[in-house]
Amino acid sequence: MVQACALYSNWWPMLAALMYVLVPMPCLFFGGGSTHFLTSREGGGWINAAKFLTGASAMGSLAIPAILRHAGLIETGAMFIEFTSFFILVCTVLCFHRATLDEDW
Secondary structure, three states, X not given: OHHHHHXXXXXXXXXXXXXXXXXXXXXXXXXXXXXXXXXXXXXXXXHHHXXXXXXXXXXXXXXXXXXXHHOOOOOHHHHHHHHXXXXXXXXXXXXXXXXXXXXXX
């Protein structure tokens, strides 16, 4: 993400960092710090709200670079670097989720 800003001398892509901070917040507040509720079918009002907020903030992480590119505030290369950083973040979260599923830890 910082690379997208530094290479193109434009710090607008750092706006996506706000969404990276917001993505784990529903898990922390409504899910008890665990990601297990995201894959379960059970849930109540708060669990469903957490699932919605997690999905909305994840989509915001993808939408912000696309909107900034459409508005002409960032270059196409910076947008693709942002998408790559989002992909790396998602892979990291999936690896963490898979690792916490094992009871041996």
